Amino acid sequence: MPETAIVWFRRDLRTHDNEALAAAAEADRLLPVYCVDPRRTGEQAYGGRDSFQYRKVGRHRARFRRESLADLRSRLRDAGSNLLIRRGRPATVLPELAAAVGAETVTFHDLPGPEERAIRAETVAALRDAGVVPRRFWGRTLHHVADLPTPYTEVNDTFTPFKERIEADVPIRATLSGPSVPPLPAADDSDVDAAALDAGDLPSVTTIVGGETTDSHVSAEPDADAERSDERGVHPFPGGEPAALDRLSTYLWEGDHLRTYRETRNGLLGANYSSKFSPWLNEGCLSPRRVHEEVESYEQDRVANDSTYWLRFELRWRDFFQFQVLQHGEQFFTPGGLRRREDVEWRWEPNEFERWTVGETGVPFVDANMRELDATGYLSNRGRQNVASFLTNDLDIDWRRGAAHFETQLVDYDPASNYGNWAYIAGVGNDSRQRAFDVLEQARKYDPDAAYVTHWLPELDGLPPETAHAPWTLSTDDQAAHGVELGLDYPRPMIDPTTSGDDPT
Incomplete structure (x- = not known):
């Protein structure tokens, strides 16, 4: 393993069951980085036939993401490290940082969407041109893409055959524990540009939504108005890994709500008619495999019934769509669909x-x-x-x-x-x-x-x-x-x- 590595956080804002972080943590020194890509904020054109404009990120997800980034930075700081935050294209930011700290490799998780894959391809090419080794991992789904009974390009387009095949043939990998995080590159090392180690400020909600700024270190204070929650909502959904693990524990163990999940899942009011894990799963604060292991423990200690099966069933629905977009790419988003x-x-x-x-x-x-x-x-x-x-x-x-x-x-x-x-x-x-x-x-x-x-x-x-x-x-x-x-x-x-x-x- 190289002496210095960079881990590029994307939609995997957690330390548990994070293979990209675990791999990078084998290095002697580690620089964790998150990029606020300006292409992923503000008004965007939905291309192709009948194109139109829309905003990719609104205030609710921006608030959740900011809180998740703040929590990840706090956890890394507690471990003696930090989270660097930069505004810019990863294909520009990461090679520059690698050169500034002498990093030989960048680890990251792949994502299935065509826009995310295009960013990955652009970034991988730039890293290789700079002599840096990119290492990508898969951590988005309950079932690992490499464990599927067929290549992802041949996944059945109908859910039931997909579900039956993976339930019968595909094991679920065990989760990884949070690794021991190596120290940051030393600022007094002759090969390190100390200015590159400036952590940068957390992005404001406005910045994530698409506020203008030219500062590559991102700036800012949170926007109080944008972050205000509505007390009529079913849950405040605080961002971050501790909030995710707390919700998992509260829903399964303290509230014992999983026992009746299949009967209550069509509810409309209240915090516990459904698991509400999705915000943390989708921002990567919670691993679907961690959910699976907790459900297994619940089944052993309390009850295994239609409800416990149904939660896992819905994680497989989530998997199915990840593999479908991975397989079909842009066709997934056309007017006539698949x-x-x-x-x-x-x-x-x-x-x-x-x-x-x-x-x-x-x-x-x-x-x-x-x-x-x-x-x-x-x-x-x-x-x-x-x-x-x-x-x-x-x-x-x-x-x-x-x-x-x-x-x-x-x-x-x-x-x-x-x-x-x-x-x-x-x-x-x-x-x-x-x-x-x-x-x-x-x-x-x-x-x-x-x-x-x-x-x-x-x-x-x-x-x-x-x-x-x-x-x-x-x-x-x-x-x-x-x-x-x-x-x-x-x-x-x-x-x-x-x-x-x-x-x-």
Whole structure:
């Protein structure tokens, strides 16, 4: 192993089960680095046919990422090291740092998305040109890509055959413990440019979202307004590895919520109807293999049932989408999706899209979910499916615009899972069946007392549950009696809700 190594942190902001960190820690000296790539912030063009502009990172994920970076830096400092933060392309930053500290190798985790793979390829080429050895690892999934029964290019495009094959044939690798972190390169070493060891400031929320700065060391204080959480949210989702491990312990062991997960997972209100591990999994603060090992321990010590199986089942759904985007690349993000459909004519109606984004469609179950998303950056799985179905199947608006809006808003955004699920609902992804939801029937089924709707739409509070879900049925006299005037206090519906979807479960 070389005397000096760099570990390039990407979406793996943890010390446990981090193979890239463990490999780099075999060196005598180690420089941990995180790059704020300006290409991954601010307004971006969604290219190809019918291109449009959108913001890649919104305030919720920016806040979570900043907290995760702050925690990782703190943990590394406690270990006698540090986390250097730089603004710039990794292909520029990393070779320069390697030259400044005499590093012979850079370790990092690979990511499956085409944009992330392009950044990796560019960076690897630049490192090799500079005489630095790049070493890449895989730590994104429950099942390692090298352990799949077929090459990832041949993974079945249907989930069930994929699941059955890996459940039968593919072991799950054991987690790695957090390594002993070597010291930083010595500032007084003749081969080291001491200025290169300046840690740099944590990026502000504004910087991560896309605020302008020319300082390569990034600057700044957090933005209080951007970080303020909404007390109506199901969970505050603090960023960082300790918060991730605390949530894992609290959900499984202290609350014993895993025992009934399959029965509660379609909930809408409260912290514990689902695991809510996704923000930490997707920013890399929590390893999916660590979750698996905790579930195994839970099954041995408490109970093994449909619920414990189902949590692992959903981790495999997550794996499936990672391998699908790895296999199909840019095709995953096209209007016709993996099915290359040419028979769907997506509409573009800016006013209708805007009403959907702000929760003013006039359909309470849709609006409540969209207002929760805007206020908190989180949405239940049931909610995500319904608002996606409404946009694509009722309004016929391009599914990619909805997925891009989620990319901006979600605290737990993951390219593969987000776009994979949107394409699935839109009928252009990994399922040929029609996935249109009857949002009114879904509301009655999953929010029978309208507690969720009135939680996020206080203007409907006081209405009986049936009319809270369908306020357009109120007569003029009933509106006056309840103090809700349609078109003033709450909008009239954009569509006839009684014609929505076919209500898949």
